[in-house]
Amino acid sequence: MSKKKKINKTRSIKSEDFETDLYNFIATKPERGVALKQIIKWSVKQNEGEGLFDAIEKLIDKKRIEEVVQDKFRVIPKYNEEDTLIGIVDITRSGNAYVIIDGKLNDIFIPSRSTNKAFNGDEVRVRLTRKSKSQKQEGEIVEVIKRHKETFIGHIQLSGDFAFVVTDKEFNNYDFYITPDEVKRSKVSDGERVIVRLKDWPPNMKNPIGQIVDKLKPAGDHESDMRVIMVETGINYNFPEEVEKEAAAISETISEEVIAKRRDIRNTWTITIDPHDAKDFDDAISLRKLENGNTEVGVHIADVSHFVTVGSQLDKEAYQRATSVYLVDRVIPMLPEKLSNNVCSLVPHKDRLTFSAIFEFNDKHEIVDTWFGKTVIHSDRRFSYEEAQEIIENKTGEFAEEILQLNVIALKLRDEKFKNGAIAFETQEVKFILDENKVPIGLYVKDRKEAHMLIEDLMLLANRKVAEFMGKPAKGKTPEGKQDNTNYPFVYRVHDVPDIQRLEEFGLAAKRFGYKLKLDSPQNISSELNKLMKEVQGKPEQNVLEQMAIRCMAKAVYTTNNIGHYGLAFNYYTHFTSPIRRYPDLLVHRILFAALHHSNKPIAKNDLEEKCRYASAQERTAMQAERESVKYKQVEYLSKHIGEVFEGIISGVTHFGIFVELRENKCEGMVAVNSIRDEMTFDDKRRRLVSLTGNKPFEMGDVVKVKVVKADLDARRLDFVFV
CATH class of the missing domain: 2.40.50.140 (Nucleic acid-binding proteins)
Structure with a gap:
């Protein structure tokens, strides 16, 4: 509603009935709304022209109507929460949006007129309206539950004494109005790149009011451009002072009292295998020959829950971040460096507190016993993947016998997984070679070899067995450590069956490359996709087809409602093995510990489901930031060509x-x-x-x-x- 059409607010409405009548008139067109010209004509007939604009503003303030576009109004629909869904907004450049619902394969289409002041990434409540002509499920956003972020990137566009911050429409669908006072305070120039904070958004304003937070150098400055990516995607890169103080106060020594309450396996052969440049070592593996001739394999995970307690500042910040973010040139950790790279990291030749899953295998490599609990370990050696791979290939080197034995067990686990229908996606990960100024001087596709899969298969085993222990109903009386834990709300990592229509489209795309696939039922999808993945190995189209296949799959998410993991062919699956960099793993540790000690449930199911939903959204945000940093470095690399x-x-x-x-x-x-x-x-x-x-x-x-x-x-x- 433009300012020239407003009248003095001291004018009063002759009757409250007029406000009701006005609302009812606007409600005659609930979907598209009513133009101001039509409203004025109607009000003249009602002999209430003088009170019209006051009535409109009151209805807006009461959140009964809204201005969908300039000088066009519609009623804000009433809804029952039972008839709505909660999800995350994904804005497109056109202004239209999709709402991503965890566990729901098809996203909900939101036309631009129905986004209701939601920004990209916001958590929203959406009401389903109808199916569009393209048969997409359509809806409208009725409530912004939680803003994904408060700061945005844009360029200043001066207009007289005020300005707008024009934002990138891939990350935000609104430009920010900058008041004359704020223009003077911030001393911005036309075309300048800035960070703007959402300050206010009055109901009767089309654009939000912004406050200038910082000015940035033009595109091409590495640090500024990386900061842009972090702001655009809502990644927090600095820890609050109170969080750093809490981390600094944590002791680096382990008391005998703490060790006495744990299983002490410091004398058991233990190693870590990680990327050569890793600093946060989440997991270690151990091997021991038992007196009965069986083999014991331990998967030992950093006991973050010992240091990060419920309700602490560290815990609150870890929850907000939900995950570490791996950009091309840096890691933005979930936990402060004191924890992620030191106290919790399973570095060699130091005692470390862990939460372990220990498995006993017979001579046929079958699991005959499982144990979960808190431990203390002492890693004998840190291997890079390259070092471990050399031992696997050459069958010689330090601790070769132990590593080769672990690899045999991992191969058996892998074979079983694929026999059960797991899908073997081998995505091609691009890595950059950076100079001292972080400028890309080369790039390569990262190889995924047996050493990577050895660790992966042992981690998958631990994740699966923890999920089974918590979610699989126990039959009859069970021995110690096999109790029924299904009454504990738990975090599952689930992956739904793929959408047949999307798979058919993928089949047509593969056909254009010369590959014929039979994807008519969930039963043969995994075998057909695995066959294709083998055929495309090393061919030019490998990366394209692999990415297309992944996109036609459902998204894996966290939830308290287990439906299994289709891609891995597991009926029960969770994330237990990376609590330094994933908050859901920390939740899993706390719940598992409570179940092992028959303690009270650490968290109610509804609260846990909300945390699962938030963690899934933050995971998508981190992936977007990582993709954007790769895109940036690709563009920077080819700018020299x-x-x-x-x-x-x-x-x-x-x-x-x-x-x-x-x-x-x-x-x-x-x-x-x-x-x-x-x-x-x-x-x-x-x-x-x-x-x-x-x-x-x-x-x-x-x-x-x-x-x-x-x-x-x-x-x-x-x-x-x-x-």
Whole structure:
């Protein structure tokens, strides 16, 4: 509602009935709303023109109506909470949005008029309305439950004595109004890149009011650009002072009193295997030959719950972060460095407190006994994956006998997993070589070898067995350590069955690359996908097809309601093995400890479900930040190769452009349709661009040559042209 149409607020409404009548008139068009011109015409007929604007503002203040666009109003719909769902908003550049609901495969489409002042990443309540013409489930946001973040990135656009902060529409769908006083205070200049904080959003204003927090250097400055990524995605990079103080007060020595309450396995052979540059060692593994001839394998996890207690400042901050974030050039830890890299980290040659899952295997590598509990360990050696892999391949080296024996057990576990229907996704992870200024001077695809899978399979075993111990009903009387724990609310890591329609679309895409798949039922999906993953190994299209296959799967989430893990083919699964970097694992440790000691439930199911939902959302946020940092470094890397020609493979086709992944370095850019010297039309059904002059169409899987013409660091976008 523009300011020129407002009247003095001292004018009074002649009757409260007019306010009700006005509300009822606007309610005649509940979906699209009523234009101000129509409202004025109606009010004139009611002989109430003078009180109209006061009545409108009162209805807005009472949150009975809202201004959906300038000078257009509609009633705010009433709803029952039972008829709504809670999820996370994902805003698109068009202004439309999707709400992601944990455990629900298909997201809910929200037209831009129904986003109700929600920002990207906010936790919202959504009411389902109807199915759109494309058969998407449609809804409207009726409440913003929790803001994902309060600060945003944008560029100053001065307009007289006030300004707007124009934001990147990939991360935020609103620009911020900056008052004349704030423009003077902050001394901003036109076009300047800034961080803006949400200060206020009056009901009758289309744009939120912002406060300038900081000014940033232009795109191309490494530290500023990394900070932009963190602000855009809502990642906290500094710990509050009270959290750092609490961490600093933690003792680095372990008392004999604490050790006395634990199983002491400091004399058992124990090692860690991690990336060569790792500092936070979550897990260690041990091996011991028993007197009965069996083999004991221990999976020992940092006992974070001993140091991070419920309700502490450390605990509150860890919950807010929910996960560590791994950008290309840095780690933003969930816990302060004193804990993550020191007290909790399972470094070699030091006593460390752990929570362990210990398994006894017979000579057929079958599990005959399991034990869970608090322990104290002393790691004998720290191996990098490369060192462990060399031992596996050459069958010689320090502790070769023990590592090879562990690998045999891991191979057996892996075979069983795939026989049961697990899917073998082998994603290609791009790693950068950075110089002393963190500028990329090279990149490579990280190899995933047997040493990685050895650790992975032992961690999967621990996660699965903990979930079974907590969630699998016990039958009849059970021996000590096998009690029925199903009355304890628990954190499961679940993965739903894939959507058949999405799989059919993937099957068509794979067919364009020359692969035929039979994906008509959940029973044969895993075997068909595994067969495809083997066939594409080492081929140009490997990364494209693997990423497409992953996208057609449901998202794995945390929840208290177990439905199993489809991708791993486990009926019970959780996350127990990484409490230094994942908050759900810390929750699992606390609940498992309570069950082992028959203590009271540490948390109510509803509260635990809320924490699960939040952790799932934060996990998605971390993944987005990590992807954006990779994109940034890819653009920075190719900015030194403008004008050079590369061979690539078409990874996607839209009506506006063709996405190409370069074979040499896995960087992806776009060839705009308007740069192609031909008349093209988009075939939506077959997802390809067809030439109107009879030339060869462009479709996924085509091998092409492109020239790098632009590397936009601000937008993190690469532009190519065909050669």
